Every structure is written in C-alpha cells, then in structure tokens.
Amino acid sequence: MMDALDRRIVTLLQDGVPICDRPWQEAATTLGIDEAELLARLQRLLAAGRLSRVGPMYHAERMGGGLTLCAMAVPEARFDEVAGLVNAHVEVAHNYARAHALNMWFVLATEAPADVARVLAAITAETGLAVHDMPKLDEYFIGLRFAA
C-alpha cells in the first residue's frame, strides 16, 4: 500500500529533478523529509512496481532513432505466443493488450529510423500476421501528471 507520503512523492517526482550533484535534495526539502528517506521510499516504490523507473526520459526521435506505434489483430488462441515473439525484440518499448479487433498495440523504438522496417518485417515473418504501422505524424502533447 502507498501512504500519503508515497503519493506525494510519486506526484512530485513526475515533474522532474535537476541534473546536479545532489538531484534529490530539493524534492526532499519540498516533501519535508531527508534525502535518505526519499531514496529509500523510491527504492520501495520501484520494488513494489508502483514506479516503472526513475531516471531520464529519453526522446527517441530527437536521438535520431525511429519510433512508431504498431497494431496487430492476433487470434486469441495465439495471443500469448505472439506477445512472446513481439516482446522478444529489444526495440519493443511497451506493448498493451487492448479490447478491439486490433488487440495488440506496441511501440517500437529503434536506433536508426531505417531499423523500423526491419523489425516490422521480422515480426511479420515470425508471427505470420500483418503489422499495421502507425507512425506519429504530429504531436499535440502537454503531458499529464498522475495525482497519485
């Protein structure tokens, strides 16, 4: 369970910390705790799976890489098998099962833009299923913060 302090930590730390010698100090002060307690809490939240990670959020395209959203219509009987084949690619950053005829949605992030086509072709070949490529054409992104 998360207590009130955990929730304040999760909410505050989504806004980001500075890149400096002691990056957690300012947040700890804001929260009214010391740095060591903040770090211990973050470790616990990570271990409990409340946080996926704490660190830099890299922007794939600005790194010169490729990024796209892909959708597949996977027969239910093959769902776990296909998820395993898709997830085995290190370029698959996240993958969600969704309630729709297109029931598997994953994001591909590659080092070079040309790698997207290679990975898509590999997944098509491995699964025997069509992969629908839906690259971002424009971004209208502000960025929600979860009130935890």
Added chain:
Amino acid sequence: MTGPLDATDRRIIRATQAGLPLVAQPYHDVARQLDLDADDVMLRMRRMQAAGIIRRIAAVPNHYAIGYTANGMSVWDVDDGEIARLGPLVGALDCVSHCYRRPRHLPLWPYNLFAMVHGRDRDEVAAGVARIAACLGPHARAHDVLFSRRILKKTGLRLAGG
C-alpha cells in the same frame, strides 16, 4: 546513430535508460561506472535535456499500480483540414496524457487522432472522452475507445547492445 550524440553520450544513455542509481549522487555513480568525470556526465546530460533528447529526469509511474487502472486509447476520425487546429486543444486537456496525429489505415482503421485518456475507473475515462468529443464537435466523424486489458511489456526506450 545520426544526430548530435557522440559515443560517450550513447554510453551515458545506455547506462541510464533503465533508471538512475538511487543514491545521493547518482551522476557520480554513473561517471564511475563509465570511467568518466561526473561534471562531464552532468554537462552532457544537461546538453541532451536542452536539445530535447532528455524530456526530463523523473519518476515514471506504473499507472495501473497507482490506481489508474482504466486507460482508454481514444481514437478519432477528424477532418484533415481541422486537425492541426483541434489537436493542441485536445492535447491540452488535463485528462489526456498523449495526443498524436497518425495515419489512417482504410478501411480497417479510419482514425487519425489518438488521445490517451487515463482514469481511476471507466467512468472517469468516459468523462474525459466526452470532453474530447465536445472539443472536436462536428469535426470528428467517428470515434472509438480502446481500453487496455493488460500490460504485456513496459520497459521504456532501450538502445540495443552495449
């Protein structure tokens, strides 16, 4: 890799993409791992942040695990002539975490605007979707909401190798 990153930047990215060490001086830790100077690591990371390569240094919640169990990918078939004007209005709604224009895949997929709506339950998501519908008005011909059933993978971006 093309672009403004050199080999040292890429080593820093590989060392930090799964997260920072949760110690008082994480950049010193990273620098020691990579046999670099901590000031150089911080300088390079600040440069990457200024260039937008790093969006921010932050905690990334597993939104399921903190109670946002309803996550609806709302998708909309919006007039091509209006989407550049309306997209930013949808993206600015506080219930929307990501908002993108993507290609249609006709006839299977008529939708060109994707707006991710998170909520503690489906009612909260439905309320968000209603706000988007009000925002788009008659310029959205059709829409759907794809609820997530489960996370199959969530690692964030990873550079291969290294």
